[in-house]
Amino acid sequence: MKQIWVATTDYMRDTNADFNGDLSLLIKTPKKDDPKNTYLSSNLYCPETSHQKKEYLVYGKYIAEQIGTEIKHNYGIIILCPNLAQYPKHIIEKGFYENMEPTQLQNYMSEDIDYIDSETGLNGAKKVELINKYIEIWKTDPDAFAKRKANTTALRAILFPEKFGITE
Incomplete structure (x- = not known):
């Protein structure tokens, strides 16, 4: 997962655009500063079930x-x-990002994912549900960055309204 994160980060730094999740793009695209190599050398799979691809x-x-x-x-x-x-432990730990010169946005995301991880513990299904919901916030809310910047719990409150006293 960490190799994919590095490859995706490098690709995004070179393109200044969102990444749509197509890993084949990282495998096929030559690096901007090193055209003899691609961003990702091959597909990587979860080690627990790598045979399933x-x-x-x-x-x-x-x-x-x-x-x-x-x-x-x-x-x-x-x-x-x-x-x-x-x-449910197959998640990139927050400490990894701290050593990778993250941007402010990456810090926000890693802090929020760490919070989701700590709140869901070993409930993998709930963790997947909430991380997908979190990703959807970033995809659909053009003001997500401003909201998160203004209030560290703004996006967490959407995911855990009961923890932040929000009633629907």
Whole structure:
């Protein structure tokens, strides 16, 4: 999963665009600064069920933030193991991101995924449901970044309304 995260991050830094999850794109596309190599050398699969050839699910969000006269490029990538429901510990730990020079958006995502992970524990099905719902927020809400920036619990409250005193 970590190799996929690095490859996706490199690809997004070169394209400044969202990543749609098509891992074959990372395998086929030559790197911008190293055209003899591609972003990802081959398909990677969950080690528990690699014979089934289920691909990891990847979501990459790109946000260009205008700060004065400069543009700050933010990339956030979420890698979801296809077997997370059965193996709820198959998640990239927050410490990994801290060592990878993450952008503000990646920090937001890793903090929120870490929160989802801690709240769901070993309930893999619930973890998958909430991470997918979290990804959907980023896909559909054009103000998600601003909301998260203004309030660290804004997106978590959507996922866990009972924890944040929100009634529907």
